[in-house]
Amino acid sequence: MPAARKLTELTEGGYAALTVEGVAQRAGVHKTTIYRNWKDSDGLVTDALAGHFATDIPIPDTGAVESDLRALARSLVVTMTTQAGRALLTTVLSDAVRLPRLAELKQALFDDRFRRAEPVVSRAIERGELPAETDPAELLKTLAAPICFRLVFTGEPVDEATADRAVDVALAAAHAGVLPAM
Template sequence: MKQRMEASTTSRRPGGRSARVRAAVIAATLEELAAHGYSGLSLDSVATRAEVHRTSIYRRWRTKEMLVLDAMLEQAAETVAVPDTGSLRGDLLELAQRSAAIQTSPAGEAVVRAVAGEAPGNPELAAANARFWAERLELDRTIVERARGRGEIGPRADPGPAIEALLGPLYFRLLVTGEPLDPGFIEGIVDLVLAGCLWSGRSR
């Protein structure tokens, strides 16, 4: 039988147990979303899967929405780190490829579909989703800002719409048309966004 994450030991450094509990809970949350969707996820089911006491989850996250938000942020931070390839096209391509990979993973797709389906009728989840995207887009905009700093595109290129134009079609295919996020489609979107940045960044 596996040792429970809540078991104490004097040999562990301070903070080590806390980090392990958090990692186990985040992983269990994503697994529960993939297996049962948002409606089937509960803090108790996550505690059981993570092999931690449920009070550890209720004390840290308090609500399902807070836990899902934390899992979304953690998943994005680990899988979709802001790329820095040295070129705008390279950065846009890597960001789109990483985003597509996480969206098409079982846990990633479950999160996207859960938020899309539940957020309109769940103010707390809608607020968590808005916070997630505010933080995520703020990070991703640095791709365009760096390109402006290098002189690769003009100063008028707007980072916000550029990143939205890159990621939007990926979610449209996942949630609306169901068409695959294949490499050719991703490269085509990247080139369209790049062309838009070059055009909009010109001095007028």
């Protein structure tokens, strides 16, 4: 079953309202078909989110840290404002994260994203665009923070301008030397 159908059910009703029966109905199959593949809705959600977010994210290499980070930040905005991105946010902000499988998935997804994007910062350090002591993970968290704050807390619009402002903040912090490895 495509991850999109599972994610649609999750996005529309939220984690608490998700049922295997609802997913089966949306998919046009009997619930036994779902149970053959997943023992419960927790497994279904874990699989849907993992499947969707396990795809490779393009890692820009424009030759300049500012344009690389802009591409990353804009990609984050696009990803998190999709149906799947909203489903991920809804799930990781719900009681679902108390479930060990979902908590592990959340941690793995974020760790994977930071690991994949670290070469952008490492290349910038090698080119002398960023201080040598800049921690790639800290810079990437600083980049994502303003975007996530708007998505989660304020509900303000999130767009390319938000992404570009986040890049400016992250680069200013790195150049100020406040993002060393901890």
